[in-house]
Amino acid sequence: MYSLQGSKAIEFIHYFLKKRTNVYTGRFAPSPTGPLHAGSLVAALASWLDARAHQGHWLVRIEDVDTPRCVPGAAQAILAQLHTCGLLPDGLVLWQSQRSHAYDNALNHLVQAGWAYPCGCSRKDIEDAQAALGQRPARHSAAVYPGTCRDGLHGKPARAWRLNVQRVIDDLQLSVPLTWHDRWLGDQCQDVSQDVGDFVLKRADGLWAYQLAVVVDDAAQSVTHVVRGADLADNTARQVLLQHALGLPTPSYLHTPLVLGDNGEKLSKQNGAQALDLGDPLAALNEAAGVLGLPQVRTTPKQALQQWVASWPLPR
Ligand code: GLU
Numbered sequence: 001m002y003s004l005q006g007s008k009a010i011e012f013i014h015y016f017l018k019k020r021t022n023v024y025t026g027r028f029a030p031s032p033t034g035p036l037h038a039g040s041l042v043a044a045l046a047s048w049l050d051a052r053a054h055q056g057h058w059l060v061r062i063e064d065v066d067t068p069r070c071v072p073g074a075a076q077a078i079l080a081q082l083h084t085c086g087l088l089p090d091g092l093v094l095w096q097s098q099r100s101h102a103y104d105n106a107l108n109h110l111v112q113a114g115w116a117y118p119c120g121c122s123r124k125d126i127e128d129a130q131a132a133l134g135q136r137p138a139r140h141s142a143a144v145y146p147g148t149c150r151d152g153l154h155g156k157p158a159r160a161w162r163l164n165v166q167r168v169i170d171d172l173q174l175s176v177p178l179t180w181h182d183r184w185l186g187d188q189c190q191d192v193s194q195d196v197g198d199f200v201l202k203r204a205d206g207l208w209a210y211q212l213a214v215v216v217d218d219a220a221q222s223v224t225h226v227v228r229g230a231d232l233a234d235n236t237a238r239q240v241l242l243q244h245a246l247g248l249p250t251p252s253y254l255h256t257p258l259v260l261g262d263n264g265e266k267l268s269k270q271n272g273a274q275a276l277d278l279g280d281p282l283a284a285l286n287e288a289a290g291v292l293g294l295p296q297v298r299t300t301p302k303q304a305l306q307q308w309v310a311s312w313p314l315p316r
Pocket of ligand 1: 030
């Protein structure tokens with residue numbers, strides 16, 4: 001399996017892509033927590049089709065920063081599944097586990113600007129502070145950080161790094177709520193300060209947070225169009241905010257419908273979604289295409305992909 005080593009190769013690709021003006025670059029960025037399931041194939045297929053329909057590049061990035069959740073062999077399994085489905089990347093696969101230096105640089109930039117601060121709170125500290133404020137986190141949603149360490153660690157050792165959301169908004173005079181257009185979901189908005197609070201950039205266990213890594217890498221790979229599952233839609237405002245803070249361009253976003261399991265909840269590796277049965281790749285592709293509102297095609301996977309590219313309805 002190929003992989004990009006070091007920043008030289010990334011800089012070269014960046015330079016090469018930049019030289020071509022207005023090139024669409026899309027990506028599929030799975031976390032290797034298990035093989036692809038029916039839900040993740042929808043996101044992979046949609047991002048591939050959108051890139052092909054707009055004569056763009058399509059890249060794959062393995063988001064293996066959350067090492068405790070990574071399953072050995074899952075990344076290779078995902079790449080093999082994509083290959084079986086005919087979804088082939090146009091460049092080398094980027095592995096987030098090799099990108100610490102880039103995330104370090106980004107965090108340093110934020111610290112220098114006064115926009116990131118160390119946090120010494122444990123989960124219990126945060127819950128206690130919220131309870132004291134009379135706040136109870138909504139079901140399924142992460143608690144809003146009450147800002148305990150924003151003005152100093154109060155003698156506690158530093159554990160994590162957080163973004164000072166309000167300071168970024170104030171210094172850069174960003175509008176509140178933050179608004180963006182999703183090519184599938186329509187106009188969206190979120191008040192990051194109020195709804196999310198100062199989110200984590202580097203975790204207490206020393207691992208890089210998804211929000212920072214995804215923003216740094218979308219820019220490093222010159223991604224112009226993010227197409228991914230709707231479960232990730234509510235991360236978008238945080239990512240747009242970070243792009244502003246890091247002086248990076250904001251790609252356009254499209255969030256695809258989710259595949260629901262029998263219990264009505266989002267199909268995910270966490271709730272035991274089955275790995276795709278790729279004994280019949282055409283059947284798996286047709287199922288994913290159906291979720292995207294595309295017609296069923298009974299030929300070969302290759303011809304099916306061609307037909308869906310030709311009928312892909314979404315403008316750029
Ligand atoms: N790695 C994330 C996941 O597998 C997706 C990240 C993204 O597409 O922004 O859920």
